[in-house]
Amino acid sequence: AQSVTQPDARVTVSEGASLQLRCKYSYSGTPYLFWYVQYQRQGLQLLLKYYSGDPVVQGVNGFEAEFSKSDSSFHLRKASVHWSDSAVYFCAASRTGGYKVVFGSGTRLLVSP
Amino acid sequence: NAGVIQTPRHKVTGKGQEATLWCEPISGHSAVFWYRQTIVQGLEFLTYFRNQAPIDDSGMPKERFSAQMPNQSHSTLKIQSTQPQDSAVYLCASTISAEQFFGPGTRLTVL
Structure with a gap:
């Protein structure tokens, strides 16, 4: 069955530190991959997406993610986090050309001063 | 472009x-999705429409929940005989491909 796993429910980092949020997917073939962010009491917003090509994709606000086919992973990274990055981050995947998206359980990021 | 609009907010x-x-949904988007979000269950898929036709309602509770898309400009999610366990944030998203655009959600509280 198709699935997306985010193994870390909560991550705490200090402001200015680097960040990696982990995501593993289980899909036949290479799916489309996404990272979304949800700030408190808001809907989800797209950070970045991977369809094909360069495995490192750049997103908004300094976020990037790297696709690894061998590892079935799509980890999110940021070089230096800001307190405003505190939010819940969702990894998601969909079948190539498909509409339905499978979401991971989310990782709550807390950036401490 | 006002984005996806959900009413009421609460x-x-x-x-x-x-x-x-x-x-x-966003004008021109061909697919509309409904999700339910709770602290305990996280983000749950409920149902989706493409070109107004129901495609997949595998996440909808079989009783009391129904969804419609009577025209391309709006969709409704109806919950009959609401129960406290229905309390959640209900999110709607629209898309023209795979990337989904979410509304702010409706927070439903059942007393």
């Missing part, structure tokens, strides 16, 4: 009452 109902949630 709704409080008494146990046993009906709740209707509205979603206006």
Whole structure:
């Protein structure tokens, strides 16, 4: 069955530190991959997406993610986090050309001063 | 482009009452999705429409929940005889491909 796993429910980092949020997917073939962010009491917003090509994709606000086919992973990274990055981050995947998206359980990021 | 619009933003109902949630997708988007989000269950897929036709309702509770898309400009999610366990944030998203655009959600509280 198709699935997306985010193994870390909560991550705490200090402001200015680097960040990696982990995501593993289980899909036949290479799916489309996404990272979304949800700030408190808001809907989800797209950070970045991977369809094909360069495995490192750049997103908004300094976020990037790297696709690894061998590892079935799509980890999110940021070089230096800001307190405003505190939010819940969702990894998601969909079948190539498909509409339905499978979401991971989310990782709550807390950036401490 | 106003994005996906959901109304109301907050709704409080008494146990046993009906709740209707509205979603206006982004103009030109061909697919509309409904999700339910709770602390315990996280983000759950409910149902989706493509070109107004129901495609997949595998996440919808079989009783009391129904969704419609009577025209391309809006979709509704109706919950009959609401129960406290229906309390959640209901999110609507629209898309023209794979990337989904989410509304702000409707927070439903059933007393």
